Amino acid sequence: MTEFPFGFGPPNPDDRGKKEPSGEENPQEAFNQLGQMLSQLGQMLSQAGSSSSSGPVNYDLAKQIAMQRLTSGEIGFTTSTEYQGAVTDAVHLAEMWLDPATTLPAGATTVKSWTPRDWVENTLPTWQRLCDPVARRVAGAWVEALPAEAKQAAGPLLSMVGQMGGMAFGSQLGNALAQLASEVLTSTDIGLPLGPPATAALLGANIEEFTKGLERPNSEVMVFLAAREAAHQRLFTHVPWLRQRLLATVEEFASGIRVDTSALEQLATQIDPANPQSIEEAMRSGMLEPQTTPEQKAALNRLETLLALVEGWVDVVVGDAVTERLPGADALRETLRRRRASGGPAEQTFATLVGLELRPRRLRAAAALWRLVGDKHGLEARDGIWAHPDLVPTAEDLDDPMDFADRIGRKPALEDDPIAALEREAKTREDAEAREDQTPEDPGKQD
Template identity: 25%
Template sequence: MDLFRSVRAVANAGDGDGSGRIDWDAVGTAAKGATDPGGLDLSDAEREGYAADVRDARERLRSVGGLDFDVPETIEVQNRHHWIDANVATFRRVMRPIETEVSVAFPNATRVVNTGSMALVLSFLGSHVLGQYDPLLLAEGDDEAHGLYFVHPNIVAAAADLDVDYPRFRRWIAFHEVTHAAEFGAAPWLSEHLESRLEDGLETLASGGFDREAFHDLDVAMTAVEGYAELLMDRAFDAEYADLRAKLDARRRGGSPLTRLMRRLLGLGLKRRQYERGASFFETVADRRGVAAAAAVWDRPENLPTDEELDTPARWLARVDS
């Protein structure tokens, strides 16, 4: 780590004409300066292990879920700095509507604060994220490939911290991330649907308002995405995993006071709620009609459950079957 480099990058973000509310180059520099990159010296067996995990997850998910999809062309085993670089681009895309519209009284000072805040977020996440499926929401062109990332040093560290078998833990993470690729691959409309609600919400925020409906719709859709992923991974994973889930959940609830505060500020508790609520919905659907029947949610946007249906799956089944 190089904390001096990190602080200097944030401090210098206020130099110049202050164009743009965030200095994204400085965000990347500062986040990486505050984060140990971790090792990425993979053995041949480890590289083949990642490849086999993704390949096996794809085949199992196709079979169990009855889905027609393929994994992204871009599959990377990364260190923490690689992940930060990839997600600077992601955050930059998502924040663009707010950056270009919001006016502030002290642009240079605001730029320093915003740059430092984003660097802190990316440094924290870069040290904790295990894997990521990136659907490239709000990307400039349709020809950009979605990404599937595994943050190797975080996976190794988490397996050691949880005292679980590393290859088994790595495989479990791979299954989880490939389920997201399965969802977006089976529903070509899903990225556009999420983008439209995200854009509506951000544009209203940029104008000083709050589009409650847009963010509510986004929350419901992401609850379906996370819940279906939980169902499919649970049914498709080819080994016992109850201990992995219990230990990882305990780890997420624990940590230092600063870690717990960061999780609350970043809304990671909301994501856990989405997992649990969505998983409960799809477990009920699968128990009544089978796992393949749950895939009807990806046939068209209208098949997404409503907020009320998430708590009463029978209503969704009756509507989709009609």
């Protein structure tokens, strides 16, 4: 992003501080500067108004910035057609290896090789769902913090501030997406179902770059990552509630955002209404960083636990499927574990933008739990736990996986499903009432 975006240009240094010999500013010059500022502001808002994007984030701008960065040479990419054959073969082989390792059937009906630009294009709708609640809460805090008389006086200016805020958010999101797109390896690389349903997608050029420091053949790394992508797709496709629960938990986190409105007074002194760059810099400074509330802590705990359970299950299933077939499988598993646990610069950028780190902090504990349940009760019982959201382990279960495994039978969905338990209780009551209604004069109804 340029220093003076959206039609703004740098002031003429020769004009700075110019005054009339009397020491007074030239009224005509001040008028001209004001006119120029309003003209530039009009151009900016006109550009925003011509966008089809609406809401708290200008997604058209975000996409434009991301695509420009990904094609400008700053972040290179290779066409997806060069990798399509290799990606297709890798996914098909991985699916065959996964079949004996899980009871969940193949979930991907389409296999794609994406460039970083393809990744932005295909994941942007999901990012919109993730970012909108956060941006809406932060943007709303600006208006909520204003006294009633100030809101009335501001009038149409509030809409202008909203447009500039949407562009500022869009600019930050575009840069973050470009950086993420240059690093992600698959469509599920950060643990969320970002791409279209039932679509396994690998970024061949990124995988080739990732492989350079691993001392393993590119084909081996490709198959390993294809197995992880295919395992994620099996889970997201055949556990209908999982996709919705993950995204809804992010929305719950956003709904609890509270902004320290006292920081707005200091922020007001740093913002130039004619320069949206000043808004972006103020947002980046952390002055409006949301405060963590108890509701957010609870949502974050649920999200981190669910992400860990997903990543732990994938880790175990893929390990069972490929360890004896790929010589470097153990080393690759450890590399991916550390990569997911620590997060890269791009993920940290997203965390700063959205206020949320998408990390499975307890991945190893979750993997140990899934391994224990599978060894003790078999694959059917292990995978059957995903049948209902109330059956999946909690954060407390990760602390004591042995206790959780002891509670799980071979048919957990039947024994532990709370809905089934309620139905059994209702049936018991009905039977008891029927026996009470029976009389000795009607022996035919006796058991």
